[in-house]
Amino acid sequence: MLVDSHCHLDFPDFDGERDDLIARAHEAGVDLMVTICTxxxxxxxxLAVAEQYDNVYCSVGTHPHQAGEERGIPASEIIELAKHPKVVAIGEAGLDYFYDKAPRDAQEEGLRIHIAAARETGLPLVIHSRDADDDMAAILEDEMGKGFFPALLHCFSSGRDLALKAVDLGLYVSFSGILTFKRSEDIRAIAKELPADRLLVETDAPYLAPQPRRGKRNEPAYTAMTAAVLAETRGVSPEEIAAQTTDNFFRLFSKVPKHLKVSKPADTSAGAA
Structure with a gap:
């Protein structure tokens, strides 16, 4: 069993074919998915997508790209929304200095609000970090000093120092299709070095399809391709990586039932998105 710990199934890229998408994921051994709020x-x-499928859960949060337009939403509102049984994570929130689509102070403000919500709820914070290693490390260290909160660096593409700092602070690290790209030697070296009990896999679908699907639309079934490269990188079997990353997922995403019985997608032809 594999888990796609980060995808965006509500995006219009998947309109009209979500049932087939879920079925293909099952066929590839990907039996759980977390669709992430931006x-x-x-x-x-x-939430509507998560409620439609037994094996899909979701998060609640504001992506750093939207930190400016959703500025001022308090942690209390996030905490209240997170009470829904299908909400198993906070975020994604973080810092993105590559695109800088929102003011940096708004991104930091949003990140700290989401951290407060994660700390209060005990749900893992899904962190987006791009070209912001130093500031991210400083914020994480500062906030951990105020009280522990569970979190992971998703779609990891940052430097070794941030990865090691995150692990030292108790965070997890998730790898996407970027791990499979030919020029991702540095990312694979980091993936090889990190402790086995801190690793997760994801797609970030519809983005970042792994080799050999690069450049095409990504989907949860392709989690298996990234997991295979992670296994090769670490010198273990795909079965071992599947078991380890799934164990890690349930440890971090503790609100997801650990012995969830995954059923086939229901017939939603009458009202499927």
Missing amino acids: RIRKFDQV
């Missing part, structure tokens, strides 16, 4: 004001759309 706008709190559109959380209802994310």
